[in-house]
Amino acid sequence: xxxxxxxxxxxxxxxxxALVTPxxxxxxxxxxxxxxxxEDLLANHTxxxxxxxxxxxxxxxxxxEELAIFAAVNKIVDGRIPLIAGVGxxxxxxxxxxxxxxxxxxxxxxxxAVTPYxxxxxxxxxxxxxxxxxxxxxxxxxxxxxxGRVVTEIQVxxxxxxxxxxxxxxxxxxxxxxxxxxxxxxxxKDFLVYTGEDGLAxxxxxxxxxxxxxxxxxxxxxxxFEMFAEIDQGSIQKAAAIQxxxxxxxxxxxxxxxxxxxxxxxxxKGYEVGGLRLPLVACTTEESKIILEKIGN
Numbered sequence: 473x474x475x476x477x478x479x480x481x482x483x484x485x486x487x488x489x490a491l492v493t494p495x496x497x498x499x500x501x502x503x504x505x506x507x508x509x510x511e512d513l514l515a516n517h518t519x520x521x522x523x524x525x526x527x528x529x530x531x532x533x534x535x536x537e538e539l540a541i542f543a544a545v546n547k548i549v550d551g552r553i554p555l556i557a558g559v560g561x562x563x564x565x566x567x568x569x570x571x572x573x574x575x576x577x578x579x580x581x582x583x584x585a586v587t588p589y590x591x592x593x594x595x596x597x598x599x600x601x602x603x604x605x606x607x608x609x610x611x612x613x614x615x616x617x618x619x620g621r622v623v624t625e626i627q628v629x630x631x632x633x634x635x636x637x638x639x640x641x642x643x644x645x646x647x648x649x650x651x652x653x654x655x656x657x658x659x660x661k662d663f664l665v666y667t668g669e670d671g672l673a674x675x676x677x678x679x680x681x682x683x684x685x686x687x688x689x690x691x692x693x694x695x696x697f698e699m700f701a702e703i704d705q706g707s708i709q710k711a712a713a714i715q716x717x718x719x720x721x722x723x724x725x726x727x728x729x730x731x732x733x734x735x736x737x738x739x740x741k742g743y744e745v746g747g748l749r750l751p752l753v754a755c756t757t758e759e760s761k762i763i764l765e766k767i768g769n
């Protein structure tokens with residue numbers, strides 16, 4: 473699928489869920505938990521899935537495990553929504569080889585590539601890293617700018633420069649409304665701007681962005697859908713009321729390092745997503761109690 477075709481496919485994807493990885497008690501992937509979780513996500517307006525992203529605990533997944541997740545989710549989704557695979561690491565060579573392998577699968581619509589972490593590259597190093605990934609295959613690439621996790625920020629000038637590459641089609645932007653507004657204004661009109669901050673979903677859509685790549689949509693998909701519908705209809709006050717209502721729940725889902733809170737909630741709802749892989753740990757009993765109280769039914 474060409475970059476243009478993928479962009480057209482993602483035009484309908486305003487709510488993309490960054491899917492958790494379910495684990496068994498022994499730490500192995502619980503593939504049996506995927507069908508119910510994914511079907512319920514689709515029923516509640518998830519319009520695309522991120523696989524092996526931050527929420528999936530990608531730093532602790534092997535490439536073979538990631539490929540197994542891609543295959544399992546693809547079998548369940550069966551072409552109903554776009555699938556986006558996490559392909560980026562802090563090693564450009566490894567990322568290049570992996571994106572080639574993922575592109576050959578034939579059913580992944582795009583790759584999500586995170587800013588290189590730990591290395592702390594310059595803006596030129598960041599540009600060359602993403603360029604190498606983008607030209608390695610025909611798989612369209614979504615940039616992932618999340619300085620809160622990786623320390624280094626992709627500056628807006630570098631993002632605009634990367635957007636000139638044919639195979640770079642979108643960004644998951646996890647900074648602030650100023651950057652979002654600037655990018656939405658300056659990037660090519662067919663370049664897709666998503667926020668990766670659930671609390672900024674309202675702002676991003678109202679500013680003219682595409683939507684949200686979300687953790688909270690595991691449980692708040694209906695609310696995001698209604699909020700975006702109100703914005704599309706010009707009912708900003710009604711959309712803002714929904715934003716105010718869900719914001720405390722969103723804050724609860726990030727009160728402890730993600731994805732611990734969302735796994736607490738999903739387990740409480742019967743989805744059997746299990747615990748987390750070290751160095752991440754599950755919420756304490758007290759943390760879980762507070763989170764579940766704020767989430768409610």
